[in-house]
Amino acid sequence: MAGTETDLNPQEQVAAANKAFEQEFERFVRFTAETAPTGLSLAEATADERALAELRTRHTGKKSALAATKKLIGRVEADQRAAFGQLVQSTEAGIVAKLDAAEASLKALIEAHRTARESIDVTLPGRRPRYGHRHPITLMRERIEDIFVSLGYVIEDGREIETDFYNFAALNIPDNHPARGTQDTFYTTDGFALRSQTSTVQIHAMQRRGVPVRMIAPGRVFRRDTPDPTHNPMFYQVEGLCVDRGITMAHLKGTVGEFLRRMFGADTVTRFRPSYFPFTEPSAEFDFSCFKCKGSGCRICKNSGWIELGGSGMVHPNVLRTVGVDPEEYSGFAFGLGIDRMVGLMYNLDDIRLLFENDVRFLEQFE
Numbered sequence: 104m105a106g107t108e109t110d111l112n113p114q115e116q117v118a119a120a121n122k123a124f125e126q127e128f129e130r131f132v133r134f135t136a137e138t139a140p141t142g143l144s145l146a147e148a149t150a151d152e153r154a155l156a157e158l159r160t161r162h163t164g165k166k167s168a169l170a171a172t173k174k175l176i177g178r179v180e181a182d183q184r185a186a187f188g189q190l191v192q193s194t195e196a197g198i199v200a201k202l203d204a205a206e207a208s209l210k211a212l213i214e215a216h217r218t219a220r221e222s223i224d225v226t227l228p229g230r231r232p233r234y235g236h237r238h239p240i241t242l243m244r245e246r247i248e249d250i251f252v253s254l255g256y257v258i259e260d261g262r263e264i265e266t267d268f269y270n271f272a273a274l275n276i277p278d279n280h281p282a283r284g285t286q287d288t289f290y291t292t293d294g295f296a297l298r299s300q301t302s303t304v305q306i307h308a309m310q311r312r313g314v315p316v317r318m319i320a321p322g323r324v325f326r327r328d329t330p331d332p333t334h335n336p337m338f339y340q341v342e343g344l345c346v347d348r349g350i351t352m353a354h355l356k357g358t359v360g361e362f363l364r365r366m367f368g369a370d371t372v373t374r375f376r377p378s379y380f381p382f383t384e385p386s387a388e389f390d391f392s393c394f395k396c397k398g399s400g401c402r403i404c405k406n407s408g409w410i411e412l413g414g415s416g417m418v419h420p421n422v423l424r425t426v427g428v429d430p431e432e433y434s435g436f437a438f439g440l441g442i443d444r445m446v447g448l449m450y451n452l453d454d455i456r457l458l459f460e461n462d463v464r465f466l467e468q469f470e
């Protein structure tokens with residue numbers, strides 16, 4: 104075709120360029136009509152738009168037959184030059200006008216498709232958002248907090264990564280105590296410990312608030328433990344501390360007893376057994392009468408009628424001295440219990456790991 108073009112005179116070359124355009128443009132003519140065609144899918148319309156853009160480049164671009172005719176303007180006879188120039192110009196204007204009309208029509212079509220896709224049908228019923236709810240451990244923690252707040256306690260929050268001082272030394276845990284070993288405690292590479300009990304908060308609270316103080320500190324603690332149905336390397340504890348003048352073991356028994364009665368019922372009986380903890384002296388573990396069988400024996404209490412719950416005792420004089428409190432003037436008690444364990448008891452869970460597996464089917468049951 105290029106060979107034949109050179110045989111044509113300039114006017115014929117313009118006509119040929121125009122004719123070639125008209126042939127290819129034929130499939131787009133319908134888009135230049137007064138009413139644009141409908142029934143085209145978005146994909147079809149976008150494909151046509153792309154094809155039209157290519158067609159524009161082919162017929163009006165620098166390498167097009169039309170562009171070649173512009174170079175002939177200087178070569179036609181001087182008396183015909185103006186007329187030829189006008190012919191080239193009007194031909195090009197005609198081509199561009201048709202391309203523009205088809206393009207505008209296609210763009211409108213595509214826009215209409217997109218708007219339809221994004222528009223909202225206000226007559227459809229709305230999607231109801233799924234409301235979450237609190238985790239069973241949070242629910243239990245809040246129940247415990249409510250009881251102690253009503254007894255005049257404040258709630259303290261503590262850090263989960265501690266120095267040796269707060270996690271051990273200040274709690275009267277000697278250097279050779281097994282709890283310091285890496286088999287029991289998680290350490291960071293910088294030698295910090297993930298707190299292995301919430302008792303660390305006692306120290307912070309007394310340093311910050313001084314005494315007298317009445318506080319509870321619920322929170323996560325960490326111990327190297329292989330997970331099984333009753334153990335987890337991360338679990339929740341509540342620490343309680345009361346320091347004032349004249350505080351005795353009787354106050355401890357009264358407070359823990361009141362808490363357990365409010366938690367498990369007015370007829371709940373509390374029992375203290377001598378024990379040992381480095382940060383209390385004397386120390387006691389406490390049990391309460393089974394809330395299920397009321398002491399006659401069942402699966403929950405393993406037929407003993409009693410449920411073991413936590414540790415307690417009178418704050419060790421060394422702990423008081425560490426925070427600058429004179430043990431001759433002040434005394435206090437402390438206690439700690441496991442929140443996860445209480446949740447497990449209350450809901451009769453066979454496996455406390457269920458609490459941390461984030462299975463919504465399980466968690467949904469607690470509201």
Ligand SMILES: [Zn+2]
Pocket residue numbers: 393394395396397398399400401402403404405406408409
């Ligand atoms: Zn029982």
